[in-house]
Amino acid sequence: FGLTGKDHWTAGFQHFWLAAQRRGPARVPHGPYGDYCLELCAALNGRFGHLPRQVINYAYHLDASRYAVYLRGLSEGWGVQRIEGRIATVLQHAGGDIRALKLADGSEVEGDLFIDCTGFRSLLLGQALGVGFEDWSHWLPCDSAVAVQTASVGAPVPYTRSIAHPFGWQWRIPLQQRVGNGLVFSSAHLGDDEAKAFLLGHVQGEALTARRVLKFKPGQREVTWRRNVVAIGLASGFLEPLESTSIHLIQRGITRLMQCFPAGGIQQSDIDEYNRQVRDEIEHIRDFIVLHYHATNRRDAPLWRHCAEMAPPPSLAHRLQLFRDTARVFKAPHELFGENSWVQV
Known part of the structure; x- marks a missing residue:
């Protein structure tokens, strides 16, 4: 955009x-x-x-694996201690706060504040503290993805391609040494084996990696900070990769935590403000992604008919009605996507 x-x-x-x-x-x-x-x-x-x-x-097309290795080296160079192990038990104080993580080798990692980066499992916030999950799959029906890397064919183009299909959409991201490909699809409309075969039939160049199917549930934890646990990344929720917002939300979560950092002790007012800001941001991004599906003119497949006919979130319904009536788009200062992006979709 x-x-x-x-x-x-x-x-x-x-x-x-x-x-x-x-x-x-x-x-x-x-x-x-x-x-x-x-x-x-x-x-x-x-x-x-x-x-x-x-x-x-x-924006940049990044090799995510290399970027992760770079960030790890950078962090360890600044004094971050890396402890590798599998969490066996989450130990809690009598009041409910987490006291330590007991690893599979029997060692314990104690702390005053824990950042839950355990992915979709959300071991700390979701499982240990019991924070519920809001399922948004009725608005975002794609719940699976299959990815494969292929060899580059010709000079890379300076953009990402997002290609709609009857059961979802495909991405094609050119890098200097290879091309990242993937198919995001609804498991209610396409099986895993069919998805793998379809993707291989719609890529260019030799496949360099095995085809991996990833499962996810679009939605968000009811809160992302409870007691002394802050969830960042997949542990807090996930939308889908259509607008590649995961890295942005991770960075925003880190920045927001630093702004509300409990240097003088954890305060409920900090927790409430953090959760309010996270909720506001994620719902704006959710609405923008839902718009891609809901505004479709396609009626050639069950998935797209569902998306066109479904009732959107009330906040998105308000934006749509405003645009229908006046062609106006209003954007709050903190929103990620600008007015031009909304109008173009």
């Missing part, structure tokens, strides 16, 4: 473009909406530029 056209203080660019649509090209010459987006035009022409005072939006 990128900046589209030129706004005016009286209205957004979409208002002028829609007015031109109503009047017709004979009276007001104009092109498709995407013709006024520099990022889209550059991508379609295989171009990108590093310019002084650059206004073009961009």
Whole structure:
């Protein structure tokens, strides 16, 4: 997504473009909406530029495995002690706070504050402290993914491809040495073996890795901080990879924790504010991803018919009605996705 056209203080660019649509090209010459987006035009022409005072939006295609190794080395170089082991038991104080983690080798790791990064299992927040999970799969029906890396064929294009299919969508992310591919799908509409075969039939280049099927449940923990445990990453919840928001949410969780860090002791007011901010942010991102499905014009498959006909979250329904009535989009200062992104979807 990128900046589209030129706004005016009286209205957004979409208002002028829609007015031109109503009047017709004979009276007001104009092109498709995407013709006024520099990022889209550059991508379609295989171009990108590093310019002084650059206004073009961009993002990086990263090798996630190498990035994780880099961050681990960086952290250990700054004094972080890495203890490798499997959690066998979570030990709690009488009041409910976590006292220590007992590992499979019998050793204990004590602490005053614990960050739950145990993935979908959420061993600390979900299992030990009993924080419930809100299932959002009625809005986000894709619950499975299969991924494979392939050899590069030709020069990499400067963008990610997201390709819709009857039972989900496919990603294609070019890196310098290889291409990351995946199929996100609804298990109610496609089996695992069928998904593997379909993906291999829709990639370019030799497969370099085995096809792994990942299962997930879209949703969010009721709170992400309870007592002396803060969940970050998959332990707190997961949407789906359509907008690649996982790394952003991890970084925002870390930044937010530092801003609310309980240096003088854990305060309930800090916990409440942290949880409020997390909930606000994740629901805005959820609504934006749901919009990709709900705004579809496809009626050729059960998945897409469900998405078009389902009742969206009330917060998204409000945005949609506002846009239908006035073509206006309002964005809170802290929201991740800008007005241009909402309008383009």
